[in-house]
Amino acid sequence: MKPSIPKGTRDFLPAEVRRRDYIFEIIRKHFRRFGYQPIETPVMENLTTLTGKYGEEGDKLLFKVLNNGDFLGKANSEDLAAKDSNKVLSSISKRGLRYDLTVPFARYVVMHQNELAFPFKRYAIMPVWRADRPQKGRYQEFYQCDADVVGADSLLYEAELTQLLDAVFHELGLKAVIRLNNRKILAGLADIAGMADNMMDMTITIDKLDKIGWDKVAEELATRGADAGAIQVIKQFLDAKDLATVAPLLAESSVGRQGIAELQEVFDLVASQPIHNRIEFDVTLARGLNYYTGCIYEVAVDTTAPGQEKIKMGSIAGGGRYADLTSIFGMRDMPGVGISFGAERIYDVLEELNAFPADAAEDLQYLLLCLDDEALAHGFGLVSRLRARGVHADLYPKTTKLQKMMKYADQRGVPKVLIIGSEEVKTGNYSLKTMATGEQEKVQEKDL
């Protein structure tokens, strides 16, 4: 049979795994430095936990796990006969793969509330699954890197997470622009534009501004129920470039005023400390997830930075404040704020910029090649002692033509090769070849 993997999934070669780990390690390091703790949850959740949390679209994209055993025999026979997939689903599938890390986290907080200290700060770097149609940079299985804090509504956390985003991209050697907005500002806009009832439609549409331009946005706003007056108000808004310009426009809306005040405080806190990347207010920033209620973040590659002008990539990180994610699981007054890194996209950007460090390749230091059986026995002893000292070393497992073994060393990308023949066994003076230069010298075990 011909080997294959499911669509939207990928295999990774050793060099790719190393580069992915390089990204994950940096993110993990900063998560921990800011006091976030690791947790793990199952790849499967009960469907009752997942459904209805991501909107109608999200429900369609959930991977469902078929029940074990005679699932059709136990299925609702009416729904089965009617071939109604949606109805029959509940009787043949009770579990699904997690769609993100946030909803499982909310479930986790509720279940473990008596064991956790609040504010509770956690991070998780784990794969999630979505039955979306694959596209460049979009897969059915991909990693999310999340940090969230729940049980506090302090704006210090918004500021802290901005610093965290800044620190990670700085260490990755990537110039980023961190954009902030506040859902309350958007709510205020919906208020004064008379679109409070379909704020969701409004935000999704204005989120597309930089992609499709104002004319198309106005068109779409109209089809989504905005009248001419509303469109005029919205345009005035979108033209505003800073908080000071937006603030007077929202004077009539209490929720809007609150959003302005919150965002101003976050900006002031962030500005009080050193920072490496651009931080901007962006009134067009909306973010799709409807559980966000306060500050929202989105990070993009700074295409004004030298060398990064040509990068075309959507958001590489994002997040926001949610007033309440846990009440649906029966726990009230548990606000939170979190961020998520798009590691797959960051990978693509770093690769395009050639920004991975060179040592993210093969980390083997020595490969031992033995020319006869006596040398092989000697080589096994030597490689064992090297490894015991923490040296990364490997031994070619049999004696064959040196040519063949050298070729293997070349393919492994190992920097130095140790050649062991009868002469070397006798004297302890090994032949050490540096692959890059072809130079060869005699060394002893203590020199390695």
Added chain:
RNA sequence: GUGGUUGUAGCUCAGUUGGUUAGAGCGCCGGAUUGUGAUUCCGGAGGUCGCCGGUUCGAACCCGGUCUUCCACCCCA
């Protein structure tokens, strides 16, 4: 979910209006070279032309279906 696109050797790709035995480069294996890779030369192996069906005397090529790839939407990371 909608519209398009792609699939031929391990990889990247040619393949004429449908015609006999489907090719190239790279890679792989062997040799030139029995203690030296990446360069050179010689030789060799390797294919259910994504899969299923149809049209035809005859299909890699035409038609239908299906899976897959990539792209634009929807939505999102």
